[in-house]
Amino acid sequence: MLDMAILGLLEEKDLHGYEIRRQLRDNLGILANVSFGSIYPALSRLEKTGAVVATEDQATPATDASAPAPPTGSLSGELAVLRARRHTPTRSRRGKKVYRITEKGRLVFTELLAESGSVDDARSFGLKVAFARHLAPQARLTLLERRRAILVQRLAEAGAHNPDLDVYARSVVQHTADSVTQDITWLDRLIATERATFHPAAAELTYEGDIR
């Protein structure tokens, strides 16, 4: 799921891991404050499958420290340099690895965005919606309806609130149900808007029709 979001960001411009996290955090705020422990493995995955390529940070103007053995005079200094080298063979001086999306990556992104899965989780669904502008109107509508169906079903199954629950359990269950209800309302608004823009004229005719 993170993969999709990362590819979505890289579609706009090349970024490195730290920036990706910032973008997610700053732009999508509450929805996606993702850990580095997720970001970097995700980038490795994507690189391994060829969806992205890691390029060196070309912006290394001042203080060229790539000399083989800078005679610092300090032994510990030299050792530190070597240790750093050993640990970061492919990285540039600043240690920035800028990632660029490939053609395959663009394909993968489209697939991930359009695939039927990843709708059960609120987080994953939210991320999909956040990048829904890359979807065809039809696929967008389908996505929203699929999520709606899941929430409705979940609400129905939870159903009749158990009477032998104490105040706290009942309260939290009720509140969760209310949240889901609000989610559905939100989806209904989105779906309505979506339908209106899709066929603005025949809106009243095709209304409530043959959904599969």
Next chain:
Amino acid sequence: MLDMAILGLLEEKDLHGYEIRRQLRDNLGILANVSFGSIYPALSRLEKTGAVVATEDQATPATDASAPAPPTGSLSGELAVLRARRHTPTRSRRGKKVYRITEKGRLVFTELLAESGSVDDARSFGLKVAFARHLAPQARLTLLERRRAILVQRLAEAGAHNPDLDVYARSVVQHTADSVTQDITWLDRLIATERATFHPAAAELTYEGDIR
């Protein structure tokens, strides 16, 4: 986190894995439909640390099939029995492993419930609230306030919604923020009730006072 919930259920009565899942699903419904891939490892964990003990299913009244070599006359029948025995050396006939909470388990439960962590995640927090009746009034209040503080901070950090977001991203972010706001409102109600029951008389005096 699951550990706490499981111990909470076992505090009421002995249960086996399948039942634990059902209880969570049926009672807490939407909030906690937990996978078996979480339940069974959790039970193993708890057993390993001695928080629970696995007992045999003693309820095997009718059709006593524990005879060493029931003369079924059918060879395949005998073989089936033996194969079942081989695969389930510690399990009873039905394969049920009923878990009972230990004294240490009760202690662990109290600790898990009272610990300051596991409040960032909506799920974990929900589960804690669901078992909040086992908490002291003070600890209960603290739990609710801690969660509230986190949500408020999260909302503040998300802050000024980015203007250069498209309709979809903006919509999902806004909706998420609304949900969090509703969560806070809910918490406020709970906190108010909690305070009222804690010191019913001085409610108006200590009102809006020295929260840490």
Next chain:
DNA sequence: ATTTCATTATATCGGTTCGATATAGCGTTG
């Protein structure tokens, strides 16, 4: 009667995410 099916029941596997931790370069500020 027996096959078939749904339910009950336990268990493991691979993959994803998180939180914590380690490391280090860099810029600002005291």
Next chain:
DNA sequence: CAACGCTATATCGAACCGATATAATGAAAT
């Protein structure tokens, strides 16, 4: 110039999920 905070990458263990395998049981269908 030392201390601090931000930028930046990376890895680790633990938790959880979804899928899958296995098997016993009971009821319904044939």
